[in-house]
Amino acid sequence: MRTCRASAAGKLTVVLATLLLTVGACGGGPSPRAWAASVCQALAPWRAEISKLTSGTQQQMTAQTTPAQARENLVRLFDGAHQASEDARRQVVEAGVPEIPGGEEISAGFRASLTRMRDAYGRARDTVRxxxxxxxxxFYDGVQAAVENLSKEYDASALDTSRLRSKELKAAFDEVPECR
Known part of the structure; x- marks a missing residue:
């Protein structure tokens, strides 16, 4: 009798697991609006950190500090931007893939852009270090070269939601409050 109950319970578990997987697979990714909101929520703190970095870098370039102090401060600033870029990239990954035609390509493009930016900040940090x-x-010539290279890499990697091919996603980025 015991083996029958265990066997029936095992079969029920397999059926329920299969049903959950099937239902989950049919659900697809988030809607364009939900995905855009998640992405913008991920990018807001990242943009704030980048703005802080830009201001801090300009201050360090003109401050009356020793090269050792400037290096320490710039390494900390670039490391913060590196980490903020990684955090934003990870949150975009967690946002999933928007349920639209080409959603995987669009999501991959966002992730790749943030990866390139993260890596650019890491290279700038390592160069200055x-x-x-x-x-x-x-030292200051080297810092200037590192900042110029970072700027080029940053511009080449920039996220630009205005060039999205998906009308639904473009509208979502324009409409959701998180993106304003």
Whole structure:
């Protein structure tokens, strides 16, 4: 008798698991509006951090600090932007894939852009960290080169929702409050 109950319970578990997987697979990804809202929620703190980085970098370039102090501050700023970019990328991954034609490609594009930006900040951080602070002129030339390279990489990776091919997603980015 015991084996029959265990067997029936096992079969029921398999049937329920199959049903849940089937229902979950049919549900698809989030709607364009839900996906846009999630993405904009992920990007808001990232944009704030990038704005802070830009201001902080400009201040460090003109501040009366020693090269060692400037290096420490810039490494911290670039590391913060690196981490903020990774956090935003991870949240976009968690947002899923919008249920629209080409949704996987669009989501992948956002993730790839944030990955490139994260990596650009990491390279800038590592470059500045490796600069010799005993020769101030050479140090600041190196910082300038790192910032110029970061700017080029950033521009090449920029997220631009105005170039989306999906009318539904473009409208969602224009309409949801999280994106304003």
């Amino acid at each position: 490796g600069l010799d602070t005993t020769r101030p002129a050479a």
